[in-house]
Amino acid sequence: MWVTDAPFADNWFSHEDRATSVITTADWERYFAPPSLRSYVIYQLAQTCTIFAADLSEEMLENIAHEPPRGCANDLSANKANIRFGMLAGSLCPECAAVMTQYGMSDEQVAAVRRMLALVRDEALGTPRPLDPLSAFVVMRFSAFDENANAYEYGVKAGIEAAGFTCTRADDSYQPGALLTKVTKYIERSRVIVAKVDVQNLNVYYELGVARALGKDIILVAAQEQIGGLPTDINNLEVLTYPTGDYKALRESLTSALMPLVPRA
Incomplete structure (x- = not known):
C-alpha cells in the first residue's frame, strides 16, 4: 500500500x-x-x-x-x-x-x-472514543488460590472475554514505574471498568473513584453474601451479585451486562 x-x-x-x-x-x-x-x-x-x-x-x-x-x-x-x-x-x-x-x-x-x-x-462526528473500544480493566484485590482468585479467573475474566472484550488486570504484566500510574493509564485507555467490591480494599475504592471521575462505564461485582457489608456510597449503586462459588452465574451475568456496551458498526 x-x-x-x-x-x-x-x-x-x-x-x-x-x-x-x-x-x-x-x-x-x-x-x-x-x-x-x-x-x-x-x-x-x-x-x-x-x-x-x-x-x-x-x-x-x-x-x-x-x-x-x-x-x-x-x-x-x-x-x-x-x-x-x-x-x-x-x-x-x-x-x-x-x-x-x-x-x-x-x-x-x-x-x-x-x-x-x-x-x-x-x-x-466529534465523538470522543477510548483508545480501545473493546477493552475492560478489572479493579479488585489481588490474591491467589482462594475464592477471590477463582471468581476472577472463572467468572470475571471468562465473562468479559465471552462478551468479546479483552480483559486486563494491573498484575497481568510487569511495567516499570509506580503501580498507581500504571493503573491510572489502564483506566484511561479502557472502555469499561469491572470492579469487584465485595472485599473492602482502599486501593479498589480509590481506583473506582478515578474511573468515575473519568466518566467510564463501570460494572460493580460482589458475592451475594458480602453485599450487606459494602460502604453506603457503593451499596446505593446497582451491583451485579452472584452466589459465592457459582462462577458460571457470575460469568453469564457479567457477559449479559457487557453486551450492550459492545460497539456497533
Missing part, C-alpha cells in the same frame, strides 16, 4: 487491485476538511483491508460499489463530498459484509474493518 500527496490524473482518491493499493491525500486538508486527514486515511485503509482480505480486483470492486452512495465504505464516491458522507456514516452495510464473506473474509476480519470505520465515524 502506498500513500501519496500527488493527485491522480483521473481525480480519484485511490486505486486498488487485489494486493496493491495507492491512496492520494491531495488537497484533502486544504479544501475538504473536516473530517481530518487522519480520519480520511483510516477510512481508505479500512477499504484497502477489505480488498486485500477478499482478494478483490478493481473490476470486482466496481461491480459491487453502490451508486448512488448509501453511507457504506463501498460507495462509488466520484467526489470528495461523497467520501465525507461515507466517513460520517462509518459503515460497512450488511449486503457488502455478506459479499465479502462469500469472497473469503472471516467474521473477525469483517468486525475489524467495522471497528476501523466506527473510529472514523466517531472522530468525524
Whole structure:
C-alpha cells in the first residue's frame, strides 16, 4: 500500500487491485476538511483491508460499489463530498459484509474493518472514543488460590472475554514505574471498568473513584453474601451479585451486562 500527496490524473482518491493499493491525500486538508486527514486515511485503509482480505480486483470492486452512495465504505464516491458522507456514516452495510464473506473474509476480519470505520465515524462526528473500544480493566484485590482468585479467573475474566472484550488486570504484566500510574493509564485507555467490591480494599475504592471521575462505564461485582457489608456510597449503586462459588452465574451475568456496551458498526 502506498500513500501519496500527488493527485491522480483521473481525480480519484485511490486505486486498488487485489494486493496493491495507492491512496492520494491531495488537497484533502486544504479544501475538504473536516473530517481530518487522519480520519480520511483510516477510512481508505479500512477499504484497502477489505480488498486485500477478499482478494478483490478493481473490476470486482466496481461491480459491487453502490451508486448512488448509501453511507457504506463501498460507495462509488466520484467526489470528495461523497467520501465525507461515507466517513460520517462509518459503515460497512450488511449486503457488502455478506459479499465479502462469500469472497473469503472471516467474521473477525469483517468486525475489524467495522471497528476501523466506527473510529472514523466517531472522530468525524466529534465523538470522543477510548483508545480501545473493546477493552475492560478489572479493579479488585489481588490474591491467589482462594475464592477471590477463582471468581476472577472463572467468572470475571471468562465473562468479559465471552462478551468479546479483552480483559486486563494491573498484575497481568510487569511495567516499570509506580503501580498507581500504571493503573491510572489502564483506566484511561479502557472502555469499561469491572470492579469487584465485595472485599473492602482502599486501593479498589480509590481506583473506582478515578474511573468515575473519568466518566467510564463501570460494572460493580460482589458475592451475594458480602453485599450487606459494602460502604453506603457503593451499596446505593446497582451491583451485579452472584452466589459465592457459582462462577458460571457470575460469568453469564457479567457477559449479559457487557453486551450492550459492545460497539456497533
